[in-house]
Structures are given as structure tokens and as C-alpha cells.
Amino acid sequence: MSAITSRLTAKNQKDLSEILGKVNLHLLYKASVHGFSAKAFHDKCDGQGPTLTVGYKDSQCIFGGYTSEDFGTDESKMDDKAFLFQLNDAGSVKKFDVEPRTVDHLSLLQHGPSFGSRVFLPYGKKKISNLGQSSWSKKNLPFEDNVDLVECEVYRVEELKAPWRKINLNAGSLISRHDEYHLHPFRRRLKLIQSIQSYKLYRNTVPKARVLLIGPIGGGKSSFINSVNSIFRGVVTNRALAGGITGTEMYSTYSFRQKDKTSPPLILSDTMGLAEGTESGIHVDDIINIVEGHVPKKYQFNEASPIQADTKGYIKSPAIAERIHCVVYVIDANKPTILSPAMEKKMCAIQSQIAELEIPQVVLLTKVDEACPLIGKDLENIYWNEHIEQKVLEVQRKLRMPVSCIFPVTNYWLDINLVFTMDILILSALLQILRFVDDYFENLDD
Structure with missing residues (x-):
């Protein structure tokens, strides 16, 4: 029925x-x-x-x-x-x-x-x-x-109980206080864009923070890149081809520009998706090579064999600007079980290796609008929604990731016009990622 x-x-x-x-x-x-x-x-x-x-x-x-x-x-x-x-x-x-x-x-x-x-x-x-x-x-x-x-x-x-995370998405809210959480969504969105655009990385160590997106095939990595591009361009775009049968097959990096041609201090790097077995999907060694800065742009991934030091284009002595400064796991929330046992084991192994490099790690929980119809109808309720909270806690348990490092978002895949509440969720995650990158650079000084 x-x-x-x-x-x-x-x-x-x-x-x-x-x-x-x-x-x-x-x-x-x-x-x-x-x-x-x-x-x-x-x-x-x-x-x-x-x-x-x-x-x-x-x-x-x-x-x-x-x-x-x-x-x-x-x-x-x-x-x-x-x-x-x-x-x-x-x-x-x-x-x-x-x-x-x-x-x-x-x-x-x-x-x-x-x-x-x-x-x-x-x-x-x-x-x-x-x-x-x-x-x-x-x-x-x-x-x-x-x-x-x-x-x-x-x-x-x-x-509804108190929200499990404080963030203002209410389209009917009044500008009654001066802090960023109590601004009307239009002003809140604009403030976030300005904060990201003007963000100065720790001691200007690098001109742009390089962020690597990894996760299961179909998780929404390319769609997230398109969503970020859409926000800064002011129109919905499809720059990173999303929704293909095979998904991303080469190493691609994306900078962003606004209408005034200014660019935020951010580069998102897209990879081939993870698969449960070893026969398909990106090789775990390739992920580490990307993080360490050895993989050139447009490198075509080989599922059977990772990049080697004698591979054409291999970067032997990468500068700090060519390395990854934050790793973001992109995970589909619209599944009965967030991660299968095999995928959980693989991702935990990757986490462990990246942790040894002291690289900050973050989770984007995508497709929350599909995971819960109530959120699909009204995204403003996302931080009051118990179903999404349970999804976040499931990720926290499986990946042993702090809840403060897990961000539920929804990408542009249906809408053809920008939606302020969607943008605020994405921009809030990006701003926090930049702050984590600052922590990474500060730790390098100690």
C-alpha cells in the first residue's frame, strides 16, 4: 500500500x-x-x-x-x-x-x-x-x-527536541542578533561566502587548501564539487560530470571562481570511487600517493596497479602546496546501512594510514533529502531530525569520527535554481574544512 x-x-x-x-x-x-x-x-x-x-x-x-x-x-x-x-x-x-x-x-x-x-x-x-x-x-x-x-x-x-547542532536555516527567521547564527538565510549565505572568499590560511603557507574527496562509488563526490561550483558561480552547474555509469576515472582538481572572477582559497580533488573488493575502484595505495602529492592532474587510474615512482608524470618531490591538506569522505546517507562491513573495513584502514600523516579528516553525509522524506520537503528541519541524527551517529560509530567532523549535506541533482538552505549547509562544511586545514598547518610549525 x-x-x-x-x-x-x-x-x-x-x-x-x-x-x-x-x-x-x-x-x-x-x-x-x-x-x-x-x-x-x-x-x-x-x-x-x-x-x-x-x-x-x-x-x-x-x-x-x-x-x-x-x-x-x-x-x-x-x-x-x-x-x-x-x-x-x-x-x-x-x-x-x-x-x-x-x-x-x-x-x-x-x-x-x-x-x-x-x-x-x-x-x-x-x-x-x-x-x-x-x-x-x-x-x-x-x-x-x-x-x-x-x-x-x-x-x-x-x-521536536532541541536541535543536535546549532545552525540557523530558517527562512522565516528575523535578524534579531548580530552573530552569524541568527541572520536571515540570504544574509547568512552571503556572510559564509564572504568568509570563505576572504579566508587567509595559516601564515599564508599555501595559496589554496587542497582537499581530497574519497568514498564509495556513487556517494556524490562529483555532485558535491558541482554544488560548490554552483554556489560560487551563482547558477546550477555540472562542471564535474556526475551520474555516469563508471564514475570518475582520473584524478581531477577543481578551483572555483565567482562572477567577479575572484577565487576562494580552495581546491577540491576528485578521485575514482572506492569499491568493496580489489577488482574495481581506486587502489588504496593511489589514495596515499595523492595525499602525499605524487599524483599529477589528469592521471588515469589503473584499478589493478597503483602509480609507481617511474610512472610518467609522477611527482617525486612534491611541494607542500601539491599535497593534500584535508581528506573528506563522501558517504551516501540514503542506504539502510551506511557502510557494508567490507567497505567499513577498507575505509578504516585508509583512515589509519592518513591519521599517521596527521592529515585532518572529515565526513560529508550526502543525499540526506533522499534518506528522509521530511528533510526532502523542508531542509530547515535537518538538525531537528532524529533520523538524520542517527545516520550521523552511525557514521561516528563505524569510522570513529567525532560528530563535529560529520556534516550532512544535500547536493544539486534535482533543483535547477539555487536554494539558500542547501547552500548554507555546504558553505558551513567548507568553512569548517578550511579551519581544520589551518590546524594542520599550525601543527607543522610545532
Whole structure:
């Protein structure tokens, strides 16, 4: 059976957050699917805790009510947290609080959701009716005494815990403070771009930080490079060919430029992907050779044999600017198991060798929008999302990587226009990578 689709759009849910706060709405009951009947409603919604009932008169008229009390057996309750609401096309939400000391929550087995005298689906009818004295003032009520319904939905309201990482992605946030976490997304994005663009590496050791992307085939390395390029160019690009059958087969490096032709102090290096066995994918020895700076640009990887000192183009005495200053593992979050046992073993072995070189290591957890449909609908909830948090913790356990070095991101693969929340996640990861590179150079001085 296919999943039941909410009639509320992402924008509707964002607008409702003005009165509900940061919550998750879990669809329990949809009348057009489960039936316009009191029994169907009670079967799905009794004992579910706080709920939001949404009625639809037509596509332009959305209204309903909230109660913090359970629906259940025949009883009446006073719920000072209950309210009615109306949502219009412009995105404004009107909230109507209950009159003091009145019955504002009814649970009647012969009716659907009831708010005082305002009853949804009375006796199984596709209506909202007024069955008695209202618990709300009649002034400016969101719906009349008898309204025909085309749909009725009931959602369990799940309060989200505090975000597991502090970062502001909220498109509706106000610029109320001066620190970077409380800026409107447009300003936040611009500030991050400026911070990266003007970043001065430790003692100007090298003109640009060289960052190596490695990871399983199809993890999203090339797509991440395209996403970074898109942000700095101001349009969605496909500079690194992504989505091919064989993936990257040569060693490629990418610098970036903005419209004004300035360039951030960053080079991303792309490699052939890792495979579980030894018959395909990049050879582990080639990874170490890249990190040490021996592999020339455009080198064609040989799956069976790594580069040798006598290979044409081999860089025998690489300068520090030609070496890798940070290694980034790019891992697909949209898998039931993040890494298979064989891939986990291979990546841990690589980690160990790179750690001996004292190179900083970071994880990009890609495709989080595919891994969790809620994130796909609203990326702003990524640091409130328990599913993504568990994915991050799974990576932390398997690779023994600090959570502060793991960054969930989503790449440009569907959108053809820039999305501020996507950009902020990517830019935040890039800025932290530059800081880790600074740590590396500072350690070289000690």
C-alpha cells in the first residue's frame, strides 16, 4: 500500500509553525482514504496525544483546531491550550483561543474531532456543525455553523527536541542578533561566502587548501564539487560530470571562481570511487600517493596497479602546496546501512594510514533529502531530525569520527535554481574544512 499523502503543502506547514512552533506533523487520519465516519476517525486518532485537525472547504479555505488532550471515550475536557485557526493563501494564520473556563474539547464516539460545539464529521456527515453553545467567541470565527467539507485530516503533533547542532536555516527567521547564527538565510549565505572568499590560511603557507574527496562509488563526490561550483558561480552547474555509469576515472582538481572572477582559497580533488573488493575502484595505495602529492592532474587510474615512482608524470618531490591538506569522505546517507562491513573495513584502514600523516579528516553525509522524506520537503528541519541524527551517529560509530567532523549535506541533482538552505549547509562544511586545514598547518610549525 502506498503512503498516504498529506494535503498540507510544505508552505502550509511552515505557515502553521507560526502558531505551533517547531513540531513534526504526523498524518494519522485522512477522511478521503479512511472514511468520513466517526469510527474511522476514532480508530486512527484515539489516545494519540496532542493533535491538529485540518478541514478543507476548498483549496482556498483551510481551517481547523488544535487540542493537547487525547481523543477517546465520551467525555468533555477543559484544555486551555486548545485553539481554532484559519490559514489563507497569503500564508497568514489567524488563531482563535478558547473562551476561559469553558468546555473546549469533546470526545464523542458518534462524532469526529470536536472543539466545544464545533464538531467535525457529526454523525459521519461531510460537514462541520455547531451542536450547541460555542466555547469560542463568534466574533471572527474561522468557519460558519455548517460547512461542507471536501477533506478532513488529523495529525499527531510531535514536539521536536532541541536541535543536535546549532545552525540557523530558517527562512522565516528575523535578524534579531548580530552573530552569524541568527541572520536571515540570504544574509547568512552571503556572510559564509564572504568568509570563505576572504579566508587567509595559516601564515599564508599555501595559496589554496587542497582537499581530497574519497568514498564509495556513487556517494556524490562529483555532485558535491558541482554544488560548490554552483554556489560560487551563482547558477546550477555540472562542471564535474556526475551520474555516469563508471564514475570518475582520473584524478581531477577543481578551483572555483565567482562572477567577479575572484577565487576562494580552495581546491577540491576528485578521485575514482572506492569499491568493496580489489577488482574495481581506486587502489588504496593511489589514495596515499595523492595525499602525499605524487599524483599529477589528469592521471588515469589503473584499478589493478597503483602509480609507481617511474610512472610518467609522477611527482617525486612534491611541494607542500601539491599535497593534500584535508581528506573528506563522501558517504551516501540514503542506504539502510551506511557502510557494508567490507567497505567499513577498507575505509578504516585508509583512515589509519592518513591519521599517521596527521592529515585532518572529515565526513560529508550526502543525499540526506533522499534518506528522509521530511528533510526532502523542508531542509530547515535537518538538525531537528532524529533520523538524520542517527545516520550521523552511525557514521561516528563505524569510522570513529567525532560528530563535529560529520556534516550532512544535500547536493544539486534535482533543483535547477539555487536554494539558500542547501547552500548554507555546504558553505558551513567548507568553512569548517578550511579551519581544520589551518590546524594542520599550525601543527607543522610545532
